[in-house]
Amino acid sequence: MAAAKKTTKLGNALNKAKEEPKPLKVVEEEHKQEQPEDNRYPIPPSRQGKRTIAAHFDPAVAIQLKRLAAENETTVQALLGEALNLLFEKYGEKPIA
Template sequence: MSVKRKPLSGIQTRPIETPKAAPEQSESPTGSTVQSPERPVSQHHRPSRADKAQIAAFFPPEVRKQLKLIAVEQDKTVQQLMGEALNLLFAQYQRAEIAPTERR
């Protein structure tokens, strides 16, 4: 049985905010210098996350609970435990253990 869904054509979208950066200058085809408009600073910008990528997966809630319990018991962060787990996986596949495991 198929479900009738409303068309998406009536949905209004808002532009995505991007971080502010210094205006870039470039040369136009006529030879004059043109300034790009400034980008707005995102309220979600975190310098500690620069040059890092998020890795995510979906598991049952009890997996998350168990991971958090281990973190508390071992006085570590979930981030540290995930680094350890990834390094064990990398070692199993003969890859360099490059995931950081130190506390930030």
């Protein structure tokens, strides 16, 4: 008598992949259900309704920006907001940062 084949996790995944694909709406609903009810990483009130803007610069830029913030007793974020407002004004936009 032949021994029964042992199914591995990879085998299960491959068998599942062969099945009929689910409609996108069903997949989205399943994904929503997987999210935990409790928010492990709550968004601080100061960041609610805000978006992150990021860019990559030479490390010397970060050092100089932090030094300027310390010398002027302000934050890097405040300096970046000031810089963005100057940029917006230069191009005829409202300073909203």
